[in-house]
Amino acid sequence: MALLDYFRSTKSNTASLAKERLQIIVAHERNSRHSPDYLPQLKQDILDVIAKYVKITDNNVSVEFDQTDDLAVLELNVTLPDHK
Amino acid sequence: MALLDYFRSTKSNTASLAKERLQIIVAHERNSRHSPDYLPQLKQDILDVIAKYVKITDNNVSVEFDQTDDLAVLELNVTLPDHK
Numbered sequence: 001m002a003l004l005d006y007f008r009s010t011k012s013n014t015a016s017l018a019k020e021r022l023q024i025i026v027a028h029e030r031n032s033r034h035s036p037d038y039l040p041q042l043k044q045d046i047l048d049v050i051a052k053y054v055k056i057t058d059n060n061v062s063v064e065f066d067q068t069d070d071l072a073v074l075e076l077n078v079t080l081p082d083h084k
Numbered sequence: 085m086a087l088l089d090y091f092r093s094t095k096s097n098t099a100s101l102a103k104e105r106l107q108i109i110v111a112h113e114r115n116s117r118h119s120p121d122y123l124p125q126l127k128q129d130i131l132d133v134i135a136k137y138v139k140i141t142d143n144n145v146s147v148e149f150d151q152t153d154d155l156a157v158l159e160l161n162v163t164l165p166d167h168k
Contacts (some may be wrong), residue, residue, distance in 0.1 A: 059167070
C-alpha cells in the first residue's frame, strides 16, 4: 500500500521520544456543489470515537483543515504518552 | 498542507464519472508493543459514524489494512453516487 510508505516517510520526530501517535485523515472529494458538506460534524464524531480508546485533552490533539473547490481534507493528530 | 497535494495527486478516475468519494485513513504509530491495538474496533466505530452521513453498502466500501512493527495504516474508501 503506497500509503504505508507515505506515513513511514513522514513519521514524526516524536518517535525518538517514544511517543505513540494516532493520525486520522479524512478526504472528501465532491464533484458537485450540491453534495452535502458534513465534514465539520464528522470531525466531532470521529473525535468522540477516538476518545473511547485514547485520552484526549486540549493539549494532545491538533486539527488541520484545508479545501479546494472539489476536495476537502481534514487531518487529526493525537499524540499520546507511550504505554510502557 | 502537504496532504492536500497528496490527495489531489491521487484523485481517482471516478472523478470523471461525477462520483463523490470519501476516504478515511488512520495511521497508528506505536513505539512499544505494550501499546494497545484498538484499530480493528476503531475501524468499525468509524464505519458506524460514516453511515450517519452516507449510505454504506457492501459494494461501495473498500477497506485496506497494512502494518509494520511500529506503524499500522487503515484505509477506508467509500464511493457514492453524485448528488445532482
